[in-house]
Amino acid sequence: MDNVRTEPTATFDRLEHLYDAVPRDVARAEEHGPLVLFVRDGPGWPFYARPRLDATAPASVADVTAVRQRQRELGQPEAFEWVHERHPDLLAVTRAAGLTVLEAPLMVLDPAATPAVPEDFTDVPVRLLDPAAPGFAADVAARRAVAAVAFAAAGTARGDAGPAQRDAAITELDPASLDEERARVADGRRLSVLAETPTEGALASAMAMPLGDTAEIAGVATLPSARRRGLGAAVTAALAGELRQAGTDLIFLSAGSEEIARVYLRVGFRRLGTACIAEPTALI
Known part of the structure; x- marks a missing residue:
């Protein structure tokens, strides 16, 4: 965790509020002691459990x-x-409970930065999805x-999976999800x-979830065959620019x-702390 600046408590307060509020928009919250589990009953990306905002004690292995056990009952992951800086005890607790923890760099856009990618970095245009456009359903599916294709081969290395695999992975959205x-x-x-x-169609994608003047960028993905072309930086910069124009600080x-993380450094982000993601250890 070198080169992490000391951040004001208010910054982490805002992050915690967004992490707690965004899932509640489409999922119900079940409280389990100092933890809250977000349960999505309908279709869509499943959520996770995290510390309750009002918890007065850290979570235990029990x-x-x-x-x-409840997640297994519900068929959820x-x-x-x-955020490690807010709940440092949870790292050892989840590992003791048999989970593997990804310690991901948590990054924030520097207030002084102008989110942009150098013009010579990529020539692939980026566009914002329009819900009123006739092709919106196809855009969301793409x-x-x-x-799906990108996260199946995580990382930044180039690979063979490309437009053909993307097209094979496209499924029609059910009306409720759309x-x-x-x-x-x-x-x-x-x-x-x-x-x-x-000629190639969609090569990279990303989304952002704003809440008031705070927003998280997530799901930044590039087809393996299109990597090393600056597309991850391009979609991130495009979203950050839109958010800034909307007053998100x-x-x-x-x-x-x-x-x-080095991709995002190029756009103007800097290290804030560590986001922890705990899941069962994969069996090989």
């Missing part, structure tokens, strides 16, 4: 184990997320397919972008690794 996505974009609760060319994200 607390984590009980929530994991056994996942926990938190964004999700790009993410209506939810359109409503969230239309009222500003979500921004989504695609980087695409006329705290923009943050979590990088999957130190290598990926």
Whole structure:
């Protein structure tokens, strides 16, 4: 955790508030001692458990184990997320409970930075998804397919998976999911972008979840065959620029690794702390 600046308590307060509030928009919250589990009953990306905002004591191994049991009952992933600087005890607790923890660089856009990518870094245009456009459903499906292919081969290394695999991963959205996505974009609760060319189609995607004057950028994904072209930086800069224009003064994200964090440094982000993501140890 070298080179992490000391941040005011208010900054972490705002992050904690967003982490707690965003899932409540589409999921119900179950309180389990000092932890809260967000449960999505309908279709969509499943959520996680995290420390309650009003918890007065840290979670124990027994607390984590009980929530994991509940997640299994619900058919949800056994996942926990938190900010290490706010809940430092949880790292050892989740590991003792048998979970593997990803310590991801938590980064914030420097207030003095202008989010932009040098013109010579990529020539692939980036566009904001429009919920009123006739092709919105196809755009959302493409964004999700790009993410599915990209996250199946995480990292920044180039690979073979590209447009063909993206097209094979495209599925038709059910009406409820599409209506939810359109409503969230239309009222500003979500921004989504695609980087695409006329010949290759969508190559990279990302989204942002604003809440008042704070926003998280997430789901930054590039098809393996299109990596090393600056597309991750391009979609991140595009979202950050839109958020800044809308008056968002705290923009943050979590990088999957130190290598990926270097992409965001180029856009104007800096290290804030560490975001922890705990999941069961993968069986090989």
